[in-house]
Amino acid sequence: MSSAEAATPEVEEETAETAIDLRAEYESSGVKEVLEELDRDLIGLAPVKKRIRETAALLLVERARKRLGLAHQTPTLHMSFTGNPGTGKTTVAMKMADLLHRLGYVRKGHLVTVTRDDLVGQYIGHTAPKTKEILKKAMGGVLFIDEAYYLYRPENERDYGQEAIEILLQVMENQRDDLVVILAGYADRMDRFFESNPGFRSRIAHHIDFPDYSDDELLHIAEHMLDEQNYSLTPAAEAALKDYIEARRRQPHFANARSIRNALDRARLRQANRLFENAEGPLDAAALSAIDETDIRASRVFTGGLNGAKGGEEGGSA
Amino acid sequence: MRITQGAFSFLPDLTDEQITRQVQYCIDNGWAVNLEFTDDPHPRNTYWDMWGHPMFDVADAAGVLYELNECRKVYGDSHYIRLSAFDASHGWESVKLSFIVNRPKAEEAGFWLQRSEGQGRNIRYTTHPYATRKPEGERYT
Numbered sequence: 001m002s003s004a005e006a007a008t009p010e011v012e013e014e015t016a017e018t019a020i021d022l023r024a025e026y027e028s029s030g031v032k033e034v035l036e037e038l039d040r041d042l043i044g045l046a047p048v049k050k051r052i053r054e055t056a057a058l059l060l061v062e063r064a065r066k067r068l069g070l071a072h073q074t075p076t077l078h079m080s081f082t083g084n085p086g087t088g089k090t091t092v093a094m095k096m097a098d099l100l101h102r103l104g105y106v107r108k109g110h111l112v113t114v115t116r117d118d119l120v121g122q123y124i125g126h127t128a129p130k131t132k133e134i135l136k137k138a139m140g141g142v143l144f145i146d147e148a149y150y151l152y153r154p155e156n157e158r159d160y161g162q163e164a165i166e167i168l169l170q171v172m173e174n175q176r177d178d179l180v181v182i183l184a185g186y187a188d189r190m191d192r193f194f195e196s197n198p199g200f201r202s203r204i205a206h207h208i209d210f211p212d213y214s215d216d217e218l219l220h221i222a223e224h225m226l227d228e229q230n231y232s233l234t235p236a237a238e239a240a241l242k243d244y245i246e247a248r249r250r251q252p253h254f255a256n257a258r259s260i261r262n263a264l265d266r267a268r269l270r271q272a273n274r275l276f277e278n279a280e281g282p283l284d285a286a287a288l289s290a291i292d293e294t295d296i297r298a299s300r301v302f303t304g305g306l307n308g309a310k311g312g313e314e315g316g317s318a
Numbered sequence: 319m320r321i322t323q324g325a326f327s328f329l330p331d332l333t334d335e336q337i338t339r340q341v342q343y344c345i346d347n348g349w350a351v352n353l354e355f356t357d358d359p360h361p362r363n364t365y366w367d368m369w370g371h372p373m374f375d376v377a378d379a380a381g382v383l384y385e386l387n388e389c390r391k392v393y394g395d396s397h398y399i400r401l402s403a404f405d406a407s408h409g410w411e412s413v414k415l416s417f418i419v420n421r422p423k424a425e426e427a428g429f430w431l432q433r434s435e436g437q438g439r440n441i442r443y444t445t446h447p448y449a450t451r452k453p454e455g456e457r458y459t
Contacts, residue, residue: 108377140378178380
């Protein structure tokens with residue numbers, strides 16, 4: 001409603017306003033805060049941040065042009081986020097929804113995260129209502145479709161995914177003001193998905209690629225995560241974690257920050273176990289929050305890792 | 319005769335933009351918006367058919383308008399469609415706002431008044447919509 005209310009005074013301003021201070025606009029719209037938050041909360045991801053900055057600039061300029069009565073068209077805002085798992089696609093999507101909301105391109109700014117299962121039905125006539133239900137929920141906000149390529153299954157020509165794709169495309173085209181769609185997934189599989197669904201490619205304006213994190217960045221992220229949970233690494237543990245990241249990267253199913261989070265969860269488990277079994281007498285806060293080298297070194301990543309443990313079952317495929 | 323039921327019915331029909339604003343008001347208050355349709359305009363006909371489910375988790379009026387347009391595609395020419403907002407909060411649990419958002423394209427025929435004389439020349443009155451003389455689905459075609 002606020003956008004509609006804001007529209008009325010603008011009509012009068014249109015004739016009066018002859019210049020817009022982009023800098024002031026940048027600060028007053030709250031875009032600055034979102035971008036600063038992005039810089040602060042997300043480690044690495046330089047190219048992504050750059051693209052988001054550019055997109056924000058474009059949207060700001062577009063909005064200013066509209067205010068001055070220059071020719072403008074609602075820019076296509078649908079996006080695709082490609083990158084390996086655990087590179088921060090969902091987190092960035094959330095920030096993006098916030099950004100678009102503050103710029104007034106979506107009215108509510110909520111994020112609805114779905115996968116194939118939420119869109120595609122199980123029997124004939126089930127898919128359309130399911131997809132529409134999700135679309136209705138996402139209207140006024142951002143619809144984030146994770147692993148979007150699963151929607152399209154070329155090997156089964158009667159797959160219901162096609163039906164969901166058609167409804168999606170129709171709404172993406174006709175209700176551009178109501179809904180922004182973000183597709184996400186692995187880069188190579190998304191490329192193949194776009195090749196076989198040219199309708200999607202042409203309706204998506206922004207392709208943003210998420211690079212893998214470097215070892216240093218992952219260590220940073222680990223420290224950031226632990227800090228939030230009031231844990232800390234001993235110097236020896238930090239060295240161990242460095243080795244862990246290096247070793248883990250070479251093993252299958254490496255999922256960047258998510259792997260790190262899981263590793264830290266297991267380290268906390270081992271730490272709790274260690275304290276429980278070895279503790280004599282009362283423990284202070286420092287002891288309860290310190291993660292030691294042994295908690296990390298005990299990981300099976302150091303003993304041949306997933307390859308050694310699962311070698312019998314699926315070593316070949318990985 | 320123009321049917322007047324629910325809120326705003328003595329005003330000109332609401333435009334889609336006005337409907338959007340009303341719906342957004344309902345959603346912002348946390349009410350679930352329903353779409354119902356009928357071709358029996360009798361004021362005592364409280365059981366209209368529902369179009370889909372009540373929309374509990376829609377955040378923006380655009381979602382409701384989308385369903386309304388879908389419903390209009392099917393029933394817009396021949397049925398009344400109304401929109402009602404249900405407040406589920408404890409102590410209320412009732413419809414807070416209800417208004418007509420679509421009228422049949424054909425002329426609204428109105429009602430006839432039936433007088434029946436009973437014992438002692440008592441008169442009882444009943445109203446019947448002219449529309450309901452025809453079977454369901456053929457009333458406004």
